[in-house]
Amino acid sequence: ESDFRDAAEDYPFTANRELERFFYYLKHPATKKIIEHDIQIDFDSLKFPIKRAKKLKKPTYLENDKFEVLIEHSVYRVVEFLKLMGTPVEDKTALTHFENLKNNFEPLSLSPDLINDYGIIRLLFDKVRKQINEIYYAACFIVGIYTGMRPNALSEIIISKCLITEDGHDLLISKEHKGKAETLKLFDDKWVAIPIIKDAIAAAKIIGKFKNND
Secondary structure: OHHHHHHHHOOOOOOOHHHHHHHHHHOOHHHHHHHOOOOOOOHHHOOOOOOOOOOOOOOOOOOHHHHHHHHHHHHHHHHHHHHHOOOOOOOHHHHHHHHHHHHHOOOOOOOHHHHHOHHHHOOOOHHHHHHHHHHHHHHHHHHHHHHOOOHHHHHOOOHHHOEEEEOOEEEEEOOOOOOOHHHOOEOOOEEEOOHHHHHHHHHHHHHHHHHOOO
């Protein structure tokens, strides 16, 4: 028993459940028959060195190449979905580059009829559900990355009422302000809605009808 205690004090790794399970097997009657020795040691009584968890350094920014891939993927999925549903696309620049991006991503295996029946078939077709979620997350990413909205502001978006026009400018608001648009502050309560943001909202609005999510 003293050998175990000495070894525990110099144990170079973390004492985890796997090690505890190993001790359980050591004390098992079957083990006694194999090694012809009765080992009786209480795992909880052993004193292991305190291991401090190493803090992993996470990047505080999104690298350019990863940012570009995410943007291209998100924009392509939103535009592809709107074209599929016959919904006008606001971002004409995205439309210009749409054909060039086709080779970078697999096409959606969706159709308007399939989307309309989504509420019924989403539990049956996992691939359809994943693609719908992919489009929705792409829309959320576009709104978040182009506005810089905080997570709490994003969560307060009411999709069906979030786009307004003020002095000829399209704006996005994060919550319902009944008749008080003039009191909202730019980049605080409202954000400029560039064309691709309006496309993202349009895609989210279509999906929201079937996800019962506004």
